[in-house]
Structures are given as C-alpha cells and as structure tokens.
Amino acid sequence: MAGRLWASTVGKKAVMAVTGGVLLLYVVAHMAGNLKVFAGRESIDGYGVFLREFLAPVLGYGGLVWVIRAVLSLSVILHMTAAVQLARRAKRARPVSYATRPKVNGSYAARTMRWGGVIVALFVVYHVLDLTAGVLNPHGVEGEIHANVVADFQHWYVVLAYTVAVVALGFHLRHGIWSALRSLGLGSARRAAAVKTAALVVSVAITVGFLSVPYAVLFGLVSDQ
Amino acid sequence: MRYTLRVWRQSGPSSRGQLVEYTVDDISADMSFLEMLDVLNERLLLEGESPVAFDHDCREGICGACGVMIDGVAHGPERATTTCQLHMRHFDPAKPIVVEPWRAAPFPVVRDLVVDRSALDRVIEAGGYISAPTGAAPDAHAVPVPKPVADTAFEAAACIGCGACVAACPNGSSMLFTAAKVTHLGVLPQGQPERHARAADMLRAQDDLGFGGCTLTGECTAVCPKGIPLETISRLNHDVLAAAMMGQ
Numbered sequence: 001m002a003g004r005l006w007a008s009t010v011g012k013k014a015v016m017a018v019t020g021g022v023l024l025l026y027v028v029a030h031m032a033g034n035l036k037v038f039a040g041r042e043s044i045d046g047y048g049v050f051l052r053e054f055l056a057p058v059l060g061y062g063g064l065v066w067v068i069r070a071v072l073s074l075s076v077i078l079h080m081t082a083a084v085q086l087a088r089r090a091k092r093a094r095p096v097s098y099a100t101r102p103k104v105n106g107s108y109a110a111r112t113m114r115w116g117g118v119i120v121a122l123f124v125v126y127h128v129l130d131l132t133a134g135v136l137n138p139h140g141v142e143g144e145i146h147a148n149v150v151a152d153f154q155h156w157y158v159v160l161a162y163t164v165a166v167v168a169l170g171f172h173l174r175h176g177i178w179s180a181l182r183s184l185g186l187g188s189a190r191r192a193a194a195v196k197t198a199a200l201v202v203s204v205a206i207t208v209g210f211l212s213v214p215y216a217v218l219f220g221l222v223s224d225q
Numbered sequence: 226m227r228y229t230l231r232v233w234r235q236s237g238p239s240s241r242g243q244l245v246e247y248t249v250d251d252i253s254a255d256m257s258f259l260e261m262l263d264v265l266n267e268r269l270l271l272e273g274e275s276p277v278a279f280d281h282d283c284r285e286g287i288c289g290a291c292g293v294m295i296d297g298v299a300h301g302p303e304r305a306t307t308t309c310q311l312h313m314r315h316f317d318p319a320k321p322i323v324v325e326p327w328r329a330a331p332f333p334v335v336r337d338l339v340v341d342r343s344a345l346d347r348v349i350e351a352g353g354y355i356s357a358p359t360g361a362a363p364d365a366h367a368v369p370v371p372k373p374v375a376d377t378a379f380e381a382a383a384c385i386g387c388g389a390c391v392a393a394c395p396n397g398s399s400m401l402f403t404a405a406k407v408t409h410l411g412v413l414p415q416g417q418p419e420r421h422a423r424a425a426d427m428l429r430a431q432d433d434l435g436f437g438g439c440t441l442t443g444e445c446t447a448v449c450p451k452g453i454p455l456e457t458i459s460r461l462n463h464d465v466l467a468a469a470m471m472g473q
Contacts, residue, residue, distance in 0.1 A: 001469050009398075009438030010428055010465045086396070086438040093330050093397030093437035099231075099244055100297035100323045103444075104393065110442040111395070179441040182455075185463025189456040 009089070010183070012082040017180035019075040019082075024173065026072055028202075031209040037222055038212075041146040048145050080121065087114055109175035116168045123165030130158075150224050153217035162214045170207035174199055226252045226313070228261065229321040232277055235334050242334065244323065254314035258301060259284060259291060261313055262324075278337040286310040286450060289385030292392070293338045294325040299389035299448040307387065307450040327392035331399075331434045342388045344434045345402060351430035352423035353406045355415050368414050381408035383451040390445035390453075396437030401445035403427050404457035411464055421471060424464035 005011030036044040052062040059067060103111065126136065131148055134140035139151035152158050177199035181187050187195060216222045227250050235242025249265045256264070259281050266276035282290035286307040293308055295301035301311045316322060326334050331344035370378075382405075390401035407424045410416035416423070432438075439458055446455045 001472060005466075005469045007432075008425075008428055008465065009432050010462050011469065013438060013440075013462070014466055086440070090396035090398075090437035090440075093435055094328055094395075095330055096328050098294060098297050098325055098328055102297050104298055104447040105443040107442060110440065113440065175441075182441050182459045183462055185459050185461075185466055187456060187459035189454060192456065 009086065012086055013183040016079050016082045017183040019079040020176050020180050022071065022075045023079065024177065026068070027169070027173075027206060031206050034213050035209065037146065037149055038216065044145045044149075045143065048143060076121075076124075080117070083114065083117060107175065109171045110179070112168075112171055113175055116172045119168040120165060120172055123161070123168075126161065127165075147224065149213065150217055150222065153214040156218065159214045159218050163211060166207055166210045169210070170203045173206060174203040177202060226254065226318045228252055228313070228316065228318050230265065230324060231321050232265075232324045232337070233326055234277070234337055235326075236275075236336065238333055238335060242337075244325075246321070252313050252318075254312065256313045257284070257309055258295065258311045258313065259309045278335075278339045280339050281309060284309040287385060289387040292327065292387040292389055294323075294327065294392060296323050297325075299327070299392040300387075300450055304447070305450055305452045307385075310450075327388050329388075329391045329397040329436070331397075331436055332388060332391065340388070342386070344436070345386050345388060345399065347434055348399060348403055348427050348430045349406065352419065352426040353410065354419075355410055355413075356418055357415065370413060374412050378409050378412045381405045381412075381453060381457050384409070384449075384453055385451060387450060389448045389450060391436065393444040393448040394437065394439075395442055395444060396440055398437040398439045398445075399431050399434075400436075400439035400458050400461070401449060401453055401455075403431050404461040405453045407461045407464060408457040411460065421464050421468035424461055425468035428461065428465050 005014065033047060036047045051065055054064050056063065109116075130136045130152065131145075134142055134148065137148050137152060138155070139148045141147065153162075178187075178196055181195055213222070227248060230247045230249060231244045232247060233242055234245045247265055247269075249261060249268070252261050252264060259279070262277060262279055269276050279293060280290045282288040284291070286309060289307075291308045292300055295308070295311070300306060300308050302315055303311055324338065326332075326338045327340045327342075329340075332340040332342055335341050384402060384405035386402065388399075388402070391397060391399045394400070407427060410423060411420045441455065441458065443455055446453065
C-alpha cells in the first residue's frame with residue numbers, strides 16, 4: 001500500500017501533509033518553549049534541562065531530545081523528497097512556458113511554497129549550527145540557552161536572517177495548513193473559509209511568537225542583566 | 226476598432242513556433258474573441274497567407290472545443306467564460322493581445338493554437354463511467370437522489386473538458402478535470418460500486434500521461450469556464466486515499 005501511494009502524486013501530497021503536520025506540532029511546541037526566555041534565565045535554561053531529564057529513566061539523559069530529532073529528520077527527509085519529486089514532475093509537465101503569465105488567483109503563499117521551503121530548510125541548517133551545536137553562536141556554550149540567545153540577537157544581521165526565515169515559514173504554513181487538509185481529503189466547501197482563517201491565525205501566531213524573542217533582545221527588553 | 230495581436234504560429238507538431246504580430250481592423254465591441262480571429266483569418270486568406278488554426282465548435286460555451294491563453298490567462302480575462310463567449314469590449318485596443326496555445330507536455334501543439342487534448346480522453350477511459358445493467362432504461366425515479374447530492378454532482382458534471390485547468394496550473398496538472406469527473410460520478414448512488422477504484426485508476430492514468438501533481442494553488446478554479454470548485458479535488462484525494470486503505 002505504501003509503495004502504491006508513494007508512486008502517485010496524491011500519495012506524495014498525503015505524505016507531505018502528514019509530515020508537515022508533525023513538523024507543525026514541533027514548531028508550535030518550539031515557539032511556546034522559546035517564550036520562556038521572557039521568564040528569565042533560570043526558566044529557559046531549566047527548560048532545556050527538563051527536556052533532557054524527561055523520560056530519562058527510560059530513554060537515558062537527553063534521550064527524548066534524540067527521539068524528537070530522529071522523528072523530525074525523518075519527516076523533513078520525506079517532506080523534501082516528495083516536494084522535489086513533485087516539482088520536477090511539474091517542470092516536465094510544462095516544457096514550454098508562456099510568453100506572458102499574470103497570476104490569476106494571486107495567492108502569494110501558494111506560489112512561494114517551493115522557494116519558501118528552501119529558505120526554511122537552509123535556515124534550519126544555520127539554526128542547528130547556531131543554537132543547537134553552538135558552532136556559529138557568538139557565545140556558544142551548551143546549556144547556557146539564555147546567554148546564547150542574548151549573544152545572538154545583539155547583531156542586527158542575525159535578527160534579519162531570523163526574520164526572513166520566520167516570515168518565510170509563516171507564508172509556508174499559511175498555504176501549507178490549508179492545503180494539507182485538502183491533500184488528506186478533509187476540505188469541504190462549507191469549512192473552506194473557516195479553515196483558511198484558522199490557517200492564517202496559526203501562521204501569524206507562530207510568526208509573531210518566534211519573532212518576539214529576537215526583537216526583544218535587539219531592543220534590550222531581554223538582556224544578560 | 227483596431228486591435229494588435231501577437232499570435233503563436235507553429236506549422237506542425239515538431240516545428241518551431243513563434244509569436245507573430247498582426248493588426249485587425251473593423252472589430253466591433255460585440256464580436257466574440259473567435260469572431261475577431263475569423264476576421265483576421267479572412268484577411269490572411271485573401272492575402273494568400275495561411276489562417277491561424279484554432280479549435281472551435283458550438284460557440285455557445287458548452288462544447289469545450291475552444292480555448293486559448295489570452296494575455297497569459299486561460300479563456301481570457303472574464304471569469305467563468307469560454308473564449309467563444311468572451312467579447313472584444315473587454316479588451317483595450319491600445320494594448321496588444323498575446324494569444325498562445327495551452328502549454329502542457331500531455332497537450333502537444335498540433336498547429337498554431339490547436340493542441341491535442343486526447344490525454345483527457347485517456348483519463349476518462351480509465352474510470353469515467355458507471356456500470357449499469359443493459360436492457361430497458363430504469364424508471365427515472367427508481368433510484369432516489371437527495372437534492373443537495375444532485376446539485377453537487379451537477380456542479381461537477383458541468384465540466385466541458387476544455388483543458389483550461391491544465392493550461393492555468395503552474396504544475397501542468399489536470400487535477401480539476403479528473404476531480405470533476407470523480408465527484409460527478411462518485412457522489413451519485415449509481416457511481417458507488419466503482420467509486421474508490423475509479424478515483425485511483427483515473428489518477429494513475431493522469432500521472433502516467435505526464436500531468437503534474439496538484440499543489441492546490443487554485444489557479445484552475447479561477448479560470449474554469451464552468452466554475453468547478455476546488456473542493457472536488459479534496460473529494461478526489463479522499464477517495465484515492467480511501468482506495469489505498471482498502472487495497473484497491
């Protein structure tokens with residue numbers, strides 16, 4: 001069944017919808033966790049320890065974090081593989097392009113899914129090197145989450161990079177949430193407007209939530225003191 | 226009125242085409258886009274040139290034969306309108322009009338603005354039918370159909386198979402066409418026996434023919450002369466996934 005599904009365009013989109021849903025759940029949890037920065041150094045640093053100690057008797061210290069990383073990696077690989085294959089299929093399906101081509105429907109979010117996804121993917125690589133591995137972080141000490149974050153967002157270019165990526169993520173989710181439900185066959189005409197509004201609200205909430213931390217640091221609302 | 230056109234001219238399937246500029250005089254605001262092309266072709270014939278080839282049949286907006294890209298929009302700027310029902314009053318004579326054929330790998334250009342859309346027939350053959358016992362026609366009221374179901378089926382059945390959805394889709398997908406057929410037959414009681422197999426088979430045919438995948442941009446619905454709703458695609462996805470669950 002899995003092979004047959006993967007072979008069809010609808011199956012690939014279903015895989016993208018499910019993996020996208022997994023990544024969305026993570027992004028929501030991640031955004032909520034970030035807000036602990038506003039509760040102070042002990043809160044966010046303690047949260048990092050809590051995540052590693054959670055289920056430690058079963059998984060070992062930091063085990064949960066690695067389980068989450070494995071699930072996320074698998075989701076990203078499946079999501080991107082399907083996206084690349086569908087994009088290449090789309091290119092083959094229109095070998096000759098039009099001389100003029102205005103956007104009729106005009107959904108910016110829908111049209112930028114592919115490049116937006118690439119921006120988000122590149123950002124994730126940078127983000128992991130910055131705040132997970134600490135290699136690209138100006139402070140870069142493991143476990144000192146608050147200090148790493150504050151050191152990062154002193155720099156306007158780091159804030160700019162985060163802004164571009166988070167806004168790209170917002171657009172990606174705006175079309176992605178709505179589209180994923182339809183890819184799974186769950187969209188009806190009656191619910192279309194409600195789903196579209198919900199997708200917009202969730203996307204804006206995630207975008208604002210993620211951007212609140214870098215801008216709070218940049219404008220001195222959150223600092224080392 | 227005088228209009229300037231930039232029309233795609235291509236003498237055969239394997240020859241190279243290009244946009245050629247023409248001016249057409251004596252165009253009234255009440256002429257349809259195809260009548261404007263007729264005026265151009267009459268002049269071209271008188272001048273000994275080959276006329277611009279384009280598909281057309283009923284000119285009433287119900288057969289699905291006509292259809293060209295007009296300034297990059299399938300069937301032109303008016304919503305829910307076929308090219309034959311599109312009138313010249315919607316065009317500014319000061320702006321040149323670019324006319325191109327549908328562009329998709331499964332729709333090879335035959336000549337000028339004519340493309341071969343028989344790929345859509347292959348999709349229909351894969352499952353766009355119901356099984357019915359032969360013999361005397363059953364009574365019309367023998368199978369009750371609730372009014373909302375009949376409305377949904379009819380809305381989808383309005384598809385005329387013109388191919389505008391494929392032409393407009395950034396992915397070159399025929400999803401709206403296939404979804405219209407799957408919805409039309411799949412919601413009616415007569416279409417239930419093959420419902421899931423139909424969706425799976427028609428999608429497989431569509432994929433095999435080289436159409437792209439659907440990314441739900443909604444460009445198709447925006448240009449559909451019959452306004453087939455995007456929800457039909459949800460229904461197709463639902464039935465295809467259900468078919469996979471049932472091992473069909």
